[in-house]
Amino acid sequence: MSKRQGRQSYGKRNSSSSHSRRRLHIPHRSRHVPDSEWRHTYPGPVPPQWQDIAAAKGFSIVGRVRDRSHVVLRCRECGADTVQKAYVLRTAQPICGGCLETRRLQDAAKCGFTLLERDEMHHKYGHYRLPCGHAARLQFGRVERLAREGKAAGRAGFHCPTCYAARLSSDAAARGWTLLGPDPDANPNYRSYRHDSCGHTQRIAIANIITGRAGCEQCGTCWSAAPSEIYVLAFEVPHKGSFIKLGYSRDPESRLRYQLGIPGSVEASFLYRFPMRTGHIAQKTEKALHGKLKQRFPDWVVPASELSGWVNVVSEIYRPRILTEIQRLLKTEIERNRSSGPSGKSE
Numbered sequence: 001m002s003k004r005q006g007r008q009s010y011g012k013r014n015s016s017s018s019h020s021r022r023r024l025h026i027p028h029r030s031r032h033v034p035d036s037e038w039r040h041t042y043p044g045p046v047p048p049q050w051q052d053i054a055a056a057k058g059f060s061i062v063g064r065v066r067d068r069s070h071v072v073l074r075c076r077e078c079g080a081d082t083v084q085k086a087y088v089l090r091t092a093q094p095i096c097g098g099c100l101e102t103r104r105l106q107d108a109a110k111c112g113f114t115l116l117e118r119d120e121m122h123h124k125y126g127h128y129r130l131p132c133g134h135a136a137r138l139q140f141g142r143v144e145r146l147a148r149e150g151k152a153a154g155r156a157g158f159h160c161p162t163c164y165a166a167r168l169s170s171d172a173a174a175r176g177w178t179l180l181g182p183d184p185d186a187n188p189n190y191r192s193y194r195h196d197s198c199g200h201t202q203r204i205a206i207a208n209i210i211t212g213r214a215g216c217e218q219c220g221t222c223w224s225a226a227p228s229e230i231y232v233l234a235f236e237v238p239h240k241g242s243f244i245k246l247g248y249s250r251d252p253e254s255r256l257r258y259q260l261g262i263p264g265s266v267e268a269s270f271l272y273r274f275p276m277r278t279g280h281i282a283q284k285t286e287k288a289l290h291g292k293l294k295q296r297f298p299d300w301v302v303p304a305s306e307l308s309g310w311v312n313v314v315s316e317i318y319r320p321r322i323l324t325e326i327q328r329l330l331k332t333e334i335e336r337n338r339s340s341g342p343s344g345k346s347e
């Protein structure tokens with residue numbers, strides 16, 4: 001209960017109480033102390049030598065609070081008030097709570113994040129809203145580094161944890177595996193997966209899931225050699241319109257919502273499904289199609305930002321008017337694959 005009360009939101013800095021009294025920044029080590037104690041003025045003058053030390057460190061002492069050992073420092077830089085122990089003032093460079101908060105808000109903005117509130121359980125962490133709309137708990141120092149190095153979400157060096165997990169799940173699902181969790185050997189490039197067709201669990205490199213090179217240690221099936229399908233999916237997003245998704249999957253039907261992360265409020269149905277002899281051929285065919293569509297009809301490719309938050313996989317989505325072109329190209333590609341099959345065996 002008291003934790004909630006002490007929770008400080010960065011969005012509402014000038015609440016009604018600030019009209020009657022100034023905001024007081026409390027260092028994290030003292031945040032367990034009830035607010036009323038800081039509002040209690042300690043009677044007694046401020047020793048002139050304390051004032052000299054404060055001035056040399058960029059502050060002026062505007063009062064004594066709580067007990068004989070605490071002072072209120074006003075920052076010369078930003079005018080904010082911060083409580084400190086007189087001992088800290090004498091022996092160290094006190095940190096202005098106002099300047100610190102401003103720096104954190106600016107760092108967040110540089111990354112494209114919004115700092116929502118600091119984490120009351122750990123003073124080094126804050127809660128942020130990311131550009132994709134998800135919230136994440138991040139270390140202030142990490143955001144500071146991201147701001148300095150100019151790496152915003154979506155660029156190399158930062159993944160939204162929620163979006164990234166969804167992406168990994170959907171990559172796995174496309175190849176017949178279910179993402180279970182982190183690698184038991186703690187290698188960041190590996191994850192634990194379950195093979196959908198036989199139930200076997202094993203660790204696999206993320207890169208091998210993406211390229212379909214992962215083979216099952218139990219049943220020996222490799223996704224790239226198992227049959228697959230190319231599908232054309234139509235879906236309707238409320239207030240946004242109709243869209244077309246072209247993709248491939250071993251089992252499009254059962255994977256539809258899970259793989260694409262399409263919520264129940266979105267109407268979705270398959271327009272076409274083309275069986276492919278192997279996952280490898282399906283992948284190759286799909287890639288070739290996307291390449292041609294992007295090159296010939298760039299205006300009909302839906303930008304990722306348009307659907308973020310609605311579906312997990314926001315690439316390879318097109319406007320409905322591209323449908324006849326997809327049909328035409330698909331037919332050509334499939335015929336080309338049939339005639340150039342690896343052997344003369346019948347289908």
Ligand SMILES: [Zn+2]
Nearest residue numbers: 075078096099
């Ligand atoms: Zn300041």
Ligand SMILES: [Zn+2]
Nearest residue numbers: 132134160163
């Ligand atoms: Zn996200």
Ligand SMILES: [Zn+2]
Nearest residue numbers: 195198216219
């Ligand atoms: Zn298996």
